[in-house]
Amino acid sequence: MAPQDPAPRIAILLSTYNGARWLREQLESILHQTHEEWVLYWRDDGSADASVAILQEFSQRAGQGRCVRIEQPAHRLGVTASFLTLLRAVVPRLGERDAIAFADQDDIWLPHKLERGLAALHRAGQGLPVLYCGRQILVDQDLNRLGLSGALRRATGFPAALTQNVATGCTVMLNRQAACLVAASRPAPGTLHDWWAYLMVTAAGGLLVQDKEPVILYRQHRCNLVGAPASSLxxxxxxxxxxxxxxxxxxxxxxxxxxxxxxxxxxxxxxxxxxxxxxxxxxxxxxxxxxxxxxxxxxxxxxxxxxxxxxxxx
Structure with a gap:
C-alpha cells in the first residue's frame, strides 16, 4: 500500500499588542480546531501587559513544536508590518498544499474554521493565488450576539478591491501561492494586512473565495482596530x-x-x-x-x- 500524503499544515499567524484581556479565549479556540495539523507563529509588538506570558504559557501547554515565536525585529512595527514579518518568516517553510491563517488576539474561532478554509482553498484550483475569508457572528465584548456579517452581493476581484475591503483579516486564509505573493510585496503606506492581501491576490489574477457560513465569533469593542458595523446603514x-x-x-x-x-x-x-x-x-x-x-x-x-x-x- 502506497504511503498517504501528509495532511496539509496550516501556519497560524498571530500578532499581539496589549491583548491579554481576551487572548486566552482565542488561543483555546485554536487548540480545539477540527483540523489539528497547525503551527502557531506569534510575535508580540511591544505589549505592556501579560500577552507574552500568556503565549509562553500556551506554548508549553500546546506541546513541542506547536508554537514558534518570531522575535526579530524586537521594536514595535504596527499591525501590518508585524503580520508581514510573520508571513515572510513562514513562507519558506510552507509545503505545496499548506496554507496560512491570520489570527487576531480577541476573537473566538468556531471549531471548523481551519478545516472549512483549507477545503475551500483546495477546491478553488491549483496554481493560482487564492484568498479565503469567512463570515462572522458579531458579538459584544461579553459574547452577546449582535448579528451576522453580510454576505457578498456583487462580484469581487480587481478593480473592486480598490474600492472596498471585503476580506476580514481574522478570517483570512491564503494558499501557498498567495502567501508567497503577498510576502514578496511591499505594502502601501497606511494599508492593513488583510486589505493589502486582497489587493495583491486579485491584482495578480488570483481568486477571492468567501465562505457563506460564519467561522468566528468576532468580538466588537472599543479597542477594535477596525471592527464590523452590524448593518449597512x-x-x-x-x-x-x-x-x-x-x-x-x-x-x-x-x-x-x-x-x-x-x-x-x-x-x-x-x-x-x-x-x-x-x-x-x-x-x-x-x-x-x-x-x-x-x-x-x-x-x-x-x-x-x-x-x-x-x-x-x-
Missing amino acids: RRAVGALRRGPALFMTLLRAHVDGLLAQPELITERARAELLLLSRALHGGIRLRLMALRMPGLHRQTWPETALFRCWFLIG
Missing part, C-alpha cells in the same frame, strides 16, 4: 462621518503601491491602475471616464454612489 453613517479624505488618501496609496510593483500584477491590472492614476492626478473629465471601468464598484449601490462622489471630488 451603520457602515454608511460611519463612512460619512469619516469623510472622503482618509479614503482617497488610501486609494492613492494603493494605486501607487501596486503600480510600483508591476512584476507582481497582471498587465490588465496595470492598465487599469494607470487609468486610475491619470484620473486621480487629472480633472473631472478623466475621473468620469475612469468611473466607467467595469468592476469599479462597492457591494451595495448606496456605497457605490458614495464612492463615486468621493472619487469625483476627492
Whole structure:
C-alpha cells in the first residue's frame, strides 16, 4: 500500500499588542480546531501587559513544536508590518498544499474554521493565488450576539478591491501561492494586512473565495482596530462621518503601491491602475471616464454612489 500524503499544515499567524484581556479565549479556540495539523507563529509588538506570558504559557501547554515565536525585529512595527514579518518568516517553510491563517488576539474561532478554509482553498484550483475569508457572528465584548456579517452581493476581484475591503483579516486564509505573493510585496503606506492581501491576490489574477457560513465569533469593542458595523446603514453613517479624505488618501496609496510593483500584477491590472492614476492626478473629465471601468464598484449601490462622489471630488 502506497504511503498517504501528509495532511496539509496550516501556519497560524498571530500578532499581539496589549491583548491579554481576551487572548486566552482565542488561543483555546485554536487548540480545539477540527483540523489539528497547525503551527502557531506569534510575535508580540511591544505589549505592556501579560500577552507574552500568556503565549509562553500556551506554548508549553500546546506541546513541542506547536508554537514558534518570531522575535526579530524586537521594536514595535504596527499591525501590518508585524503580520508581514510573520508571513515572510513562514513562507519558506510552507509545503505545496499548506496554507496560512491570520489570527487576531480577541476573537473566538468556531471549531471548523481551519478545516472549512483549507477545503475551500483546495477546491478553488491549483496554481493560482487564492484568498479565503469567512463570515462572522458579531458579538459584544461579553459574547452577546449582535448579528451576522453580510454576505457578498456583487462580484469581487480587481478593480473592486480598490474600492472596498471585503476580506476580514481574522478570517483570512491564503494558499501557498498567495502567501508567497503577498510576502514578496511591499505594502502601501497606511494599508492593513488583510486589505493589502486582497489587493495583491486579485491584482495578480488570483481568486477571492468567501465562505457563506460564519467561522468566528468576532468580538466588537472599543479597542477594535477596525471592527464590523452590524448593518449597512451603520457602515454608511460611519463612512460619512469619516469623510472622503482618509479614503482617497488610501486609494492613492494603493494605486501607487501596486503600480510600483508591476512584476507582481497582471498587465490588465496595470492598465487599469494607470487609468486610475491619470484620473486621480487629472480633472473631472478623466475621473468620469475612469468611473466607467467595469468592476469599479462597492457591494451595495448606496456605497457605490458614495464612492463615486468621493472619487469625483476627492
